[in-house]
Amino acid sequence: MKKLLICxxxxxxxxxxxxxxxxxxxxxxxxxxxGxxxxxxDAIINFAVNIMKNVFGDDTIINDINSSGIRNSNIIN
Known part of the structure; x- marks a missing residue:
């Protein structure tokens, strides 16, 4: 009983x-x-691309990023 009480x-x-x-x-x-x-x-990538378009205004950066390519190469099953 004492052991049980100690435990x-x-x-x-x-x-x-x-x-x-x-x-x-x-x-x-x-x-x-x-999660x-x-x-x-997709929304986060598009948001970042829009910010870069506003900041840099140059389409070469946006073409380098190519958010649709990011999404297509990282498909979630």
């Missing part, structure tokens, strides 16, 4: 420790951000 106390103590929770939270946040980036990949 119960050790388990309760381990559950109260929050040492690794910060790391888990960061990993979950990164996973969510990567959102994959879902909205």
């Amino acid at each position: 119960k106390n050790k388990l309760a103590e381990k559950l109260r420790k929050e040492d690794g929770l910060g790391t888990v939270e960061i990993v979950v946040i990164i996973a969510v951000l990567v 959102i980036a994959l879902i909205f990949r």
